[in-house]
Amino acid sequence: MRDEGKISRWESQVRKGVLDFVVLICLEDTRLYGYELIIRLKQKAGLDVSEGTIYPLLNRMAKDDLVAAEWVEMPTGMPRKYYHLTREGRETLADMKIGWRRFTSSVDTLLEHS
Amino acid sequence: MRDEGKISRWESQVRKGVLDFVVLICLEDTRLYGYELIIRLKQKAGLDVSEGTIYPLLNRMAKDDLVAAEWVEMPTGMPRKYYHLTREGRETLADMKIGWRRFTSSVDTLLEHS
DNA sequence: TTGACATACCTTGTAATACGATGTATTATG
DNA sequence: CATAATACATCGTATTACAAGGTATGTCAA
Numbered sequence A, B: 001m002r003d004e005g006k007i008s009r010w011e012s013q014v015r016k017g018v019l020d021f022v023v024l025i026c027l028e029d030t031r032l033y034g035y036e037l038i039i040r041l042k043q044k045a046g047l048d049v050s051e052g053t054i055y056p057l058l059n060r061m062a063k064d065d066l067v068a069a070e071w072v073e074m075p076t077g078m079p080r081k082y083y084h085l086t087r088e089g090r091e092t093l094a095d096m097k098i099g100w101r102r103f104t105s106s107v108d109t110l111l112e113h114s
Numbered sequence C: 001t002t003g004a005c006a007t008a009c010c011t012t013g014t015a016a017t018a019c020g021a022t023g024t025a026t027t028a029t030g
Numbered sequence D: 001c002a003t004a005a006t007a008c009a010t011c012g013t014a015t016t017a018c019a020a021g022g023t024a025t026g027t028c029a030a
Helices: A004-026 A034-045 A051-063 A087-112 B004-026 B034-045 B051-063 B087-112
Strands: A067-072 A080-085 B067-072 B080-085
Touching: A004 A034, A004 A051, A004 A087, A004 B087, A034 A051, A034 A080, A034 B087, A051 A067, A080 A087, A087 B004, A087 B034, A087 B087, B004 B034, B004 B051, B004 B087, B034 B051, B034 B080, B051 B067, B080 B087
Parallel strands: none
Antiparallel strands: A067 A080, B067 B080
């Protein structure tokens, strides 16, 4: 029997590093709140990210001034904390895009040469 | 002034998850010893991986039966520990290749839709 | 010959962080 | 009225990359 656990553990590892990146991508054009981000990552990229991951991550990025947030009272239900990119966040995202392309083509080169 | 640290910390994060993957790729066709692996990752993929990273990683993968190793005495210098893929390592690598493609195209989809 | 450098292995400590579990509060639904 | 969904948050654990430091051998220039 094939050990699925080893693969999913690996996929979790891969997600790890790229999570900041995909979150910034999602926030590039729209303001989103945490819970929405989780759903969007699932639907648009097939990424299962838990709440215990996303909320500390958003806090971290806010502390690093990559994103900023404001509370929005809803006519009904819980208030939402909407996040958007800061200027610094956009600059960082631009750098990450370059880094991402460089990195994936490195891996692809390795893949081809084998 | 632009904060380079934030990017390089991120790149370190990205490498993290994919490191097992690229190491298995490198071992797909040839036997390599740890020190050689470090040099090869640097030259072929531009990945700076330190010894404190690679040796524990190889031990971990050996414990997981993805790779196996044998000592080879050299006519001169330190003996080398040559690693090669096990059958299980090849199966895992095949799964990882699929996972890698799936994952990168998810990210690319996000990138295009923004 | 001595000291520096390269090769080659390893371990220990630390810091970062993903994730499950758990908790709170509100509203809708069966 | 209980359950589920929405929406936030935190805590503890486990994983792990990496710097720093250690061991050993060989080469080569000063």
